[in-house]
Amino acid sequence: MPDTTRRWVLARHVEGAPTPEDFRLEETPLGELADGRFLSRVILGSVDPGTRSRLSGGDSYAGAMKIGEGIDGFCVAEVIESNNPNYAVGDLIAAGGGWREHFVSDGRGFIQKITDRRVPLGCWIGILGVPGLTAWFGMNRVAQAKAGETLLVTSAAGPVGATAGQIGKKLGMRVVGIAGGPKKCAWLKDEAGFDAVIDYKAEPDLTAAIKAACPEGVDVLFDNVGNEMVDRVLPLMKLRGRVVVSGQVADYNVEPQDRVGLKNTSVFITHRVRMEGLVVFDDIRQFGAAQAQMADWIADGSLKFAIEEFDGLESAAEAFCGLFRGENFGRRLVRVSQDPAA
Ligand SMILES: NC(=O)c1ccc[n+]([C@@H]2O[C@H](COP(=O)([O-])OP(=O)(O)OC[C@H]3O[C@@H](n4cnc5c(N)ncnc54)[C@H](OP(=O)(O)O)[C@@H]3O)[C@@H](O)[C@H]2O)c1
Incomplete structure (x- = not known):
């Protein structure tokens, strides 16, 4: 288990269009893996326009972020250590890990195991996410x-x-x-x-x-x-x-x-x-059925998607800011590490 990992945090509250200077990449300790927890390595992370609504310090349905708090985002990750019986080393998951290289979870919150590999991994935090x-x-x-x-x-x-x-x-x-x-x-x-x-x-x-x-x-x-x-x-x-x-x-x-x-x-x-x-x-209980239908459509070629990959966690802030300049072509993802099947 690594001692530390890197993550993006909010450096200052954002006014107007976000800029990379509003964020800071920092090293943070991971600590011991307590009972019931597991450690995951992020493979792909997402940048989401809705995150902007939490960055100004004012009201947001998802709650305003504090300066120094880790930035939100979805990710596809691989479990690399586990003290949780429900998650085994090697499991691939889609979760809300944020803009970071590793995260520790107790299994609560939004986490889905990825078992259908007919579609590219990034789809699980894009068209199927x-x-x-x-x-x-x-x-x-x-x-x-x-x-x-x-x-x-x-x-x-x-x-x-x-x-x-x-x-x-x-x-x-x-x-x-x-x-x-x-x-x-x-x-x-x-x-x-x-x-x-x-x-x-x-x-x-x-x-x-x-x-x-x-x-x-x-x-x-x-x-x-x-x-x-x-x-x-x-x-x-x-x-x-x-x-x-x-x-x-x-x-x-x-x-x-x-x-x-x-x-x-x-x-x-x-x-x-x-x-x-x-x-x-609000519809989380019906996610599985919707994802199964859309995965079939992707697999048979009748549902199209575009994914744009940025290379390295360092690029997350710039990838996010570009969303508000209309620069993204489809789902913008940040490649943090390699897919184990690659
Ligand atoms: N309600 C929910 O539960 C929920 C969940 C997820 C996402 N969302 C929301 O769904 C929306 C779409 O999300 P997405 O992930 O698919 O992102 P997206 O549509 O790709 O958002 C970025 C795009 O928005 C357009 N844009 C940016 N600034 C604009 C402006 N000032 N005026 C007009 N268009 C502008 C640009 O496209 P053009 O180049 O075409 O202008 C840009 O490429 C977002 O508002 C997001 O917050 C809602």
């Missing part, structure tokens, strides 16, 4: 999406948005995505099978472009971006339309008092529109 599951439960439980409806997805090329759109296609919907830049838009149409895509960075009149792409209106808005986008789409919502509030990536870097407020709210009355957010862990 929290992003894919957010899409699955957002589409199925919250939106109750149906064949023949029109789905509009924002930040459509991200791991949540791309999965939501493809689930929509599998349900028989007409799917329109909004994403930034020609590379992301081409992937959504050519690989992920979206019916129409809007490059919001190239559109002088985004509202007109959304209207043109959704001429009959929108039944389901799956929103990852935030209030400004939602307010733009609200007038286009159809009778009994649903707005799924998945994420607010455009708002995370903006102080609450400076965020755009919703104005077009009369549609909630006139069109009986429903707007509902989700926290993916």
